[in-house]
Amino acid sequence: MKGSLFLGQFAQIKVYVHWTFFILFAFIIYSGVSAGQSVDAIAWHLLFLITIFGCVILHEFGHALTGRRYGFKTKDIILLPIGGLARFEKLPENPIQEFVVAIAGPMVNFAIAFVLYFITQPSAHMILNLDLSSINQENFVTLIWIVNLSLGLFNLIPAFPMDGGRIFRAILSMFQPREKATKNAARLGLLLALGFIVLGLYYNPFLIFIGGFIILSASSESSIVSAQALLEGHKAGDIVMHNFSSLNHDLSIAQASEAVLDRQSTHFVIYSDSKEVVGTVNRDQIIKSLKVMDHKTTLSSIMNPVLEHIPAETSLKELYTSQILRNNVMVPVTENGEVVGVINLENILEFLAIKQATPQWKSILQRHKPT
Ligand SMILES: [Zn+2]
Structure with missing residues (x-):
């Protein structure tokens, strides 16, 4: 995520903190100073905040490491002022797996609270007389105990997509x-x-x-x-674009801009001299490069090189959320090793729109299939 600071890495999962988080730090220092608090008091407040977010990170690792047991990788964990977020590459769809991964986060907080309970052994009198305005050595652990209980309970509120909501969806599904x-x-x-x-x-x-x-x-x-x-149930081959504009890799960006004007297409497939698909480029890339590059620059130096081909039998459901089609890049679709067309995210969205528009989508789309 943009504007995030790398904190460290544990169990191959990188942890980032978003810059807005530092506003909280600044706020605590500012309000402490303007209320005439001592340096010690402000330090306790800062330590309190850091410890809370430490607990939030542990909560996220609860999700991430439980997900990993089922084979779901976490890209990273990011800390925002409103809480943490373990960003999974893909989320479990099996209800039981989803349930376990979702509940693992709050369980971490309950586990921390359980341990802290025995350390502080808080009495009802102590809890009722806690003073939040002054955090100090005496009440620090008790406050962290309360924070973990609250974090656990708060996340169990069934407001999807909070943990409780995911648990609720898992049970419903x-x-x-x-x-x-x-x-x-x-x-x-x-x-x-x-x-x-x-x-x-x-x-x-x-x-x-x-x-x-x-x-x-x-x-x-x-x-x-x-x-x-x-x-x-649909496959990449079902919606592959057979009609697409192509350009040769050694055309200059000036020549390519002619093609932008001349044709309806906004996306182009780049061929090598040996008629192999080597890359793709879109209208905006061509126009942007005209601004900053020598007009004789060839397309091969500005194209998105084709790094992978999508087999025609790839499931569209998987493809829709996969990283391959990010930024609406076009990717060749192959059948028995031969390129049969291209696909991009826009293509999938068009298919969705057609399917939603009419129950007769099957017979309509059948006509466009090549024979
Ligand atoms: Zn959670």
């Missing part, structure tokens, strides 16, 4: 299709998010952020799942 389960979990998530926002207006503006974040991520994840349901 034991009884209904995953797409329907996601929609229902997202609906409950939306309702709870609105609740957060209303509470936030009265009590703590931080809840407004969390509510907004839940709404945004729930809608994006639920649209991915409905797209995946529509793509189920």
